[in-house]
Amino acid sequence: MLVDIIKCCHKYHELNAEVGLPERIIMYRDGVGEGQLKQVFDIELKTLSEGLAKLYQDVGRGPPNLTYIVVTKQINTKLMMMKMNLQNPPPGTVVDDVVTLPERHDFYLISCTARQGTVSPCSYNVLRDDSNFDADKLQLITYKLCHMYFNWSGTIAVPAPCQYAHKLAFLTGMNYGGHANANLSNLLHFL
Template identity: 50%
Template sequence: MKSPKFAFVIVSKRINTRMILDNRGQLENPLPGTVIDDVITLPERYDFFLVSQSINEGTVSPTSFNIIEDSSGLKTDHMQRLAYKLCHMYYNWQGTIRVPAPCMFAHKLAYMTGEITNGPPHHDLVDRLWYL
């Protein structure tokens, strides 16, 4: 029996790194889909930065991807493309989002679970506990 394919990726959006493109002396934000995986990344790590959105004001802030474990067999380029394409898959927004959709879904699920479990139990649950 084959073991399942697996990739453990840490996605960080709250980073201080900013990207600026020098286009013949004119400074611009990089285009959406820009991947930086050389020079500013650590050579001993499997990591990259991804610019998934375009912005109108200010300097774009990329998302950091750090692959801790990868037995998926995907090439580096394919992993980067998958990350960018998953930024288009969030059902609640027409354009791209800053992090891949599975990260947004996990965040939303954790928030909703916290809202429910941190509040008082429903009165039907409390009444049923007395009968047990």
């Protein structure tokens, strides 16, 4: 993962030479089980932070402000609106108090409408936030990213970068048998 992030930073620098490397990086990490959070925090996040610090140090800059959020889609939590005859909450509903853990910076977000049955929110756990975003701003960014998926005109359950990662991983694993052609790196060829 670190190698890919560094490649992305180099490409950003190449395309935005007057700006240089990004000042702020927001990462959404999917596919982490509840029991793996400590490992992700202790190993993955530490390795990523050290790698980015070295990259930025090599160009004479301090490390970027890193925001690292773990997304969990497969949860058993259901949210209902009590005052509305137990209806599903509307898209954009955020719950970040009472049912969340007090020792964490986490929230639930309902980003799309359930066509049938009870809507399932996604859980977001902010493991690191060097940018010091206030909770409302981070939740709004997350919700808006659920509108940015090119293959769908409405909202999707997870932020678009997570959905793109799922699609790319599936296509690569099923068809390429290895890495994709480097000429495809800047294209959404996997959609």
